[in-house]
Amino acid sequence: MGDVKRRRIDELAARAGQVPEGEGGVSLTRSAFRRLRRDPVAIIGAVIVVTFLLVALFAPWLAPRDPLAQTLLSQIRPGLIPGSQEGFPLGVDNLGRDLLSRLIYGSRQSLMIGVVSTVLGVAAGMALGIIAGAFGGWVDTVVMRFVDILLSIPGLLMAISISVLLGQNQYALMIAIAVTQVPIFARLLRGSMLVQRGSDYALAARALGIRKRRIVFGHVLPNSLSPVIVQATLSLATAIIEAAALSFLGLGDPDLARPEWGAMLANAQAFLSVRPELAVYPALCIIVVALGFTLLGESLREALDPKFRR
């Protein structure tokens, strides 16, 4: 009798011990991703970002016309720029170029400048942050004072000076924006590495005689990355806005014909009273893309931060 009971208990215990889902563990990144998928804000942000990325990627197929071709010139008169009509859903600009097509092609420039400059900024900032955070001491002091100097110059002023220095082309623009991002990432990574370096597991790893390089790259760095990932997403929004601002100031691509939202805004300035839509649409694009990246970044922050975990 007792034997039967015993067997029943063992059976139940064995069943309870089984793990239904595959084998192996759930990493923090994977569980963060899972949380992200359940967050409506994240989904909205992701949809916006992905939509714009797809538009940029497939611009030649999506755009109804050539963004450079001038049409409807006969209808353009001082004080009149034709609006929406057959074949031109959003009308044309002051030179008769299809506005919708220009917006679609413009997403390529804006997104590329945003992404490339953020990647550059993150890479350089992280390199400085790792050096400062891993070595500490006087290396940390030197690197951080350098970063402080960068930080003390207003971002836009710095970007303007750099694009002036490097000449007027879009690579200069990317580098200019990247430089303004560097101090943020350097500080962020250094700060979070310093915190992680003082953590119990870093001490435990030292107590086990693990090499310093291994502790820094295998333990400290992976745990310090989540604020950087979040900030990078948020910085994409800033970079796109900054790119637009610099083109608006005439520091962007010297080829004015190439569509770019910031340049389109600058161009529309002269015709605000005639056709405000020329400014409204590119501005809307900038706002929506920036919003998309911001929403995504904010929900990433929540997903990666253990304190927000529900």
Add this chain to the structure above:
Amino acid sequence: MSSLQGGAPVLEVEDLSVTFQRKGEKPTRAVDGVSFSVAPGETVGLVGESGCGKSVTSLAIMGLLPSRGVKVGGSVRLEGEELIGAGSRKLRSLRGAHMAMVFQDPLSSLNPTVQIGTQVTEVLLEHRDMSKAEAAAEAVTLLDRVGIPDPRRRLKEYPHQLSGGMRQRALIAMALACSPRLLIADEPTTALDVTIQAQILELLKELVVDTGTALVMITHDLGVVAGLCDRVHVMYSGKIIETADRHELFARPRQPYTGGLLASVPRLDAGRGTPLTPIRGSARDAIPWAEGCAFAPRCDNAQDDCLTEVSGSVVPLAYDGPGRELRCRHPLEHPTAPSGATALGAPR
């Protein structure tokens, strides 16, 4: 347990002192002339309340104190080899291989972003000449040895997927991966609940017996001392104030502080509503050892000659019967040989 003991001591600590000195501030002496030794297979307890210097002692032995603003003096010898002043490379190769440490909080002592298996094999790859496959196989054996069921699956999991007891077992497995001669356990059961505590202590006891590893147990929990330690050093304000065998200590505590610690343990057989008997004051009421017995301000037995001013000398750690040492001028007296039970209620 005692059958495995003997031979040359694994760890000899002599006159160890640790001073924290920050610029523009008065130096603080956290550990002050601590000496003790641990034989193979022996478990030595360092007991004391928070801030008495027991954790700093363990970090000093392991060479894990920061080099800036900390002065370590005295001598620490591991199997005859001097550790104080040894190069950082030398120390690193000893840590994990010849001496290891288990920390208080098993969750924060494991890297949350790295699989358990990686963290275990990392130690093996660092100190033992092993291929990755060999290390992985050895990791399974190690987890199995510390009583983690289904080790193959556990190796692929992350720390947050393990229970508290399981995590501490994993950490013990990592500490024992290279069969160190010395294991320091710094309050290894404090963050665990009582049933798990018992299991972990049992595991440590078994491993010490099996491998002949010398174990230094740092704790404030007298239950842990009673269950595990062969010899006990009671620390107060950076100095050892009483040393005795476990049985002796519980039966006849001589230092009033030790007596107070034993008396303050809540008792299951006490009547309802019986108040606890705490030691009055707090550890911050200590006076510097140079001026007198640090415990004097809280001590019921304290008299004028506990102060250096009156007696003319600092209270020494002196011989107090076979295997016992005591730092006290007015110790508790035990006229008749009492049983352990009455000693717990010793007059204070």
